[in-house]
Amino acid sequence: MHSLVKLYGISDTIHSRTVVYQHILAWLNLPEIEIILELSQEISKEEKAFPKKALLQKISEEDALIFIDQPETTRNQEIDSRECYGLDSVPGRICSSQKLISSIHTHLSKQGIQAKKREKITETRNNPKITKIILMNHSLGFLRKVNMCRERWNKKGVEFSVTIINLRDSSEELNYLQEIAAEKDAFLYGIGFKQNRPEAIDKNLYTKEPNNPNAPLLEIDIRELRSSLPLYLAQKFNSQFRLEFKQLPVGDYILNKSYYIERKRIDDFAGSLNNGRLMKQLQALDYIRGSGYLLIEFPTETKISFMSYTNRLQQIDLTSKIITLLETMKTTYIFYSSTERHSSALINALARKPATEITSHKAQSPAVIEALISVPGVNNDNVSIIFKRFQSMHDLITASKERLISALGEVHGTRVYEFFGA
Numbered sequence: 001m002h003s004l005v006k007l008y009g010i011s012d013t014i015h016s017r018t019v020v021y022q023h024i025l026a027w028l029n030l031p032e033i034e035i036i037l038e039l040s041q042e043i044s045k046e047e048k049a050f051p052k053k054a055l056l057q058k059i060s061e062e063d064a065l066i067f068i069d070q071p072e073t074t075r076n077q078e079i080d081s082r083e084c085y086g087l088d089s090v091p092g093r094i095c096s097s098q099k100l101i102s103s104i105h106t107h108l109s110k111q112g113i114q115a116k117k118r119e120k121i122t123e124t125r126n127n128p129k130i131t132k133i134i135l136m137n138h139s140l141g142f143l144r145k146v147n148m149c150r151e152r153w154n155k156k157g158v159e160f161s162v163t164i165i166n167l168r169d170s171s172e173e174l175n176y177l178q179e180i181a182a183e184k185d186a187f188l189y190g191i192g193f194k195q196n197r198p199e200a201i202d203k204n205l206y207t208k209e210p211n212n213p214n215a216p217l218l219e220i221d222i223r224e225l226r227s228s229l230p231l232y233l234a235q236k237f238n239s240q241f242r243l244e245f246k247q248l249p250v251g252d253y254i255l256n257k258s259y260y261i262e263r264k265r266i267d268d269f270a271g272s273l274n275n276g277r278l279m280k281q282l283q284a285l286d287y288i289r290g291s292g293y294l295l296i297e298f299p300t301e302t303k304i305s306f307m308s309y310t311n312r313l314q315q316i317d318l319t320s321k322i323i324t325l326l327e328t329m330k331t332t333y334i335f336y337s338s339t340e341r342h343s344s345a346l347i348n349a350l351a352r353k354p355a356t357e358i359t360s361h362k363a364q365s366p367a368v369i370e371a372l373i374s375v376p377g378v379n380n381d382n383v384s385i386i387f388k389r390f391q392s393m394h395d396l397i398t399a400s401k402e403r404l405i406s407a408l409g410e411v412h413g414t415r416v417y418e419f420f421g422a
Contacts, residue, residue, distance in 0.1 A: 134163045140179050145374075210239045216351040219244045219254040224263070232340045233347065241351065250284045251292075259350045260285050263295045263343070266306075273321050282329045292332040293350070295343060304336050377415030382408050396420075 133146060146162055153160065218241045220230050225245070234243060251260035262281055264272065272278035285292030298304045306318065326334070337343045372378050372386060389407045390396040397420045405413035 133160055134165060138164065138176070140176075140183060210242055212239070215240060215242045216256050217242045217244065218347070218351060219246065219248060221248040221252045222246060224252050227263075229263070229340055229343055233344055236344060237348065240348075253347060255347065255350045256353075259291050259293065259353070261293045261295055261347065261350070263297065266296060266298050269296050270306075270318060273318070273325065279325070279328070282325075282332055285332055292329075293346075294329075294332055294334045295346065296334065296336050297343060298336065298338045300339055302338075304338055375416060376419050377408065377412040379412075382412060 135143065135146065138146075143164075150160065150162065218233070218237075220233075220243065222245050224230050230245070233241070248254060252263045253261040255261070262285060264278070269278065272281070282292065282294065306322070335346055337346065369383060372383050373380065378386065385407055386396060390399065396416075399417075401413065401417040404417050407413065408416060
């Protein structure tokens with residue numbers, strides 16, 4: 001069989017394997033056909049087996065944690081991830097990436113207690129605690145979290161190995177390589193931007209003061225100067241608005257520090273909706289202290305309709321994404337416009353509304369919540385208490401043990417204090 005492999009090589013596809021089998025049958029004599037058929041049936045069975053499942057079955061007997069980096073929509077659906085990766089029959093500990101730090105901490109803590117019991121029985125002190133972590137469909141940020149957790153536990157005398165499962169030419173490997181390439185391009189862009197950046201940056205903002213000192217304030221992002229709407233606003237409302245042009249962290253237009261507007265052309269709207277950039281921008285509007293508005297602009301010569309920007313293959317997908325957008329961003333108002341006059345009328349109407357400051361956040365960032373839940377002692381039940389009792393992350397880290405215990409209880413407060421104190 002080794003000589004046949006050397007002669008024909010290893011085939012990559014099922015069709016090429018079939019061709020090789022036919023050549024082998026034609027080349028060999030009839031008494032060898034039964035043996036070759038038996039071997040081909042064994043190979044075909046191995047080809048049908050799930051490769052990740054077969055690999056996990058080999059290491060399932062060892063003490064291992066299996067983490068699957070799931071997207072936002074499939075988190076908290078562990079059964080679906082098991083079926084997707086073929087892990088429903090594999091014994092072991094399968095967790096989502098959202099529970100990374102807490103799962104490792106719990107697992108290693110239990111293992112440490114068991115190791116201490118074994119030490120008392122066997123009276124051996126030099127017995128290291130070792131576990132394994134298996135990463136499937138991981139991202140760069142997820143891998144960095146594992147390395148940070150690994151370094152922290154190494155300082156406490158606990159060691160564990162990390163195994164990465166990636167099949168060649170798989171979708172997981174493709175996504176991972178694309179993420180590496182994107183991060184490399186962003187890093188090179190940042191180096192070039194910093195190298196060409198002037199030493200002295202003029203931070204003076206362009207401000208146009210009206211005659212009325214009580215005129216509403218309209219802040220415009222400097223990147224909006226590529227469109228004609230800021231010029232139209234400056235010409236029409238020359239003496240009615242106090243205009244400020246600067247780089248805004250959120251939104252394209254801010255009225256009276258209370259109303260945030262994200263402007264999108266219809267082609268940009270469809271593109272950013274497909275790649276997920278629009279959802280992040282609207283989520284940023286949802287986390288601020290004011291009201292969020294999405295302004296979708298259509299060309300003047302066409303009517304307001306999405307049909308001309310979708311084809312027969314993408315129409316259902318775009319429609320479903322728009323429905324998901326409307327269901328998700330319930331606090332963001334959506335307006336449509338086909339001319340600059342309509343857009344300026346919306347901005348003028350919002351500018352005339354009273355600038356009432358909202359004192360409470362509408363929502364907290366998922367990244368902040370995930371970072372806090374990763375801390376030992378913090379869970380979904382007491383994370384809201386942390387937002388109420390502590391002003392910032394620095395306030396939480398530098399808090400005294402008595403203050404943490406009074407806010408979170410003795411058990412959880414002590415664990416948080418020991419985590420940041422270490």
